Amino acid sequence: MRIKLTDRDALIVVDMQNDFMPGGALPVPDADKIIPRLNEYIKLFESKGLPVFFTRDWHPPDHISFKGHGGIWPPHCVQDTPGAQFHPELYIPPDNKFIISKGTSRDFDAYSGFQGTILDDLLKERGVRRIFVGGVATDYCVKNTVLGGLSLGYEAFVLGDAIKGVDLKPGDVERAIDQMLTKGAVLTEISEIR
Ligand code: VGL
Ligand code: ZN
Numbered sequence: 001m002r003i004k005l006t007d008r009d010a011l012i013v014v015d016m017q018n019d020f021m022p023g024g025a026l027p028v029p030d031a032d033k034i035i036p037r038l039n040e041y042i043k044l045f046e047s048k049g050l051p052v053f054f055t056r057d058w059h060p061p062d063h064i065s066f067k068g069h070g071g072i073w074p075p076h077c078v079q080d081t082p083g084a085q086f087h088p089e090l091y092i093p094p095d096n097k098f099i100i101s102k103g104t105s106r107d108f109d110a111y112s113g114f115q116g117t118i119l120d121d122l123l124k125e126r127g128v129r130r131i132f133v134g135g136v137a138t139d140y141c142v143k144n145t146v147l148g149g150l151s152l153g154y155e156a157f158v159l160g161d162a163i164k165g166v167d168l169k170p171g172d173v174e175r176a177i178d179q180m181l182t183k184g185a186v187l188t189e190i191s192e193i194r
Contacts, residue, residue: 003192005048005050007050008127010052011052011132011134012052012119013038013042013052013053013055013134014136016035016087016136017083017085021087025083028165028166030164031164034136034161034163035089037161038135041159042090043091043093046095049096051126052097053100054098055102056077056086058077058084059075059078059103060079063106077103079104100117103116112141112144114149114152120152123154128154130155132188133146133149133163136163136165137165138166138176139165139173146158151183157185158181161189
């Protein structure tokens with residue numbers, strides 16, 4: 001299926017932070033391998049004057065998702081630490097980009113970039129109707145961002161060649177993709193997008 005980008009489209013790059021990369025606090029296998037492809041998408045959207053949103057996990061040091069504080073995850077993406085920075089090779093455009101921090105309050109977690117943020121308002125202000133979503137993790141924040149967008153009425157495209165998952169339980173990634181498609185998302189890749 002060929003997809004032509006229009007002025008109602010936006011790119012959402014999910015959580016491409018050091019802690020989610022190999023060697024980080026909560027590594028997603030091969031997460032760094034998708035950076036070149038994500039950069040292609042980012043430059044494509046930039047070249048068309050379309051907005052690019054970068055979500056980031058941005059937790060306080062005692063966040064409830066952390067082991068010892070009620071959660072299941074090792075501490076990760078603690079505000080203002082190197083692990084919370086975007087991977088240095090990720091291309092961040094100088095203009096028309098937005099950083100969306102989530103999971104910022106101690107007592108709430110957010111797997112969706114829409115949860116507790118102004119992402120929906122920023123998209124609506126710009127007349128965005130279709131979101132293109134890549135990043136990590138397929139089975140957590142990518143999935144929940146796509147499902148959140150769909151339930152808010154956006155059309156959602158999952159960038160199949162620019163996502164990586166955790167697969168804590170084998171099959172989680174496949175199930176996550178299936179769930180997104182069942183709710184109406186479209187799975188696509190760079191060769192289909194113009
Ligand atoms: C994520 C686990 C915990 C994600 C964030 O970005 O997918 N996963 N916090
Ligand atoms: Zn987190």
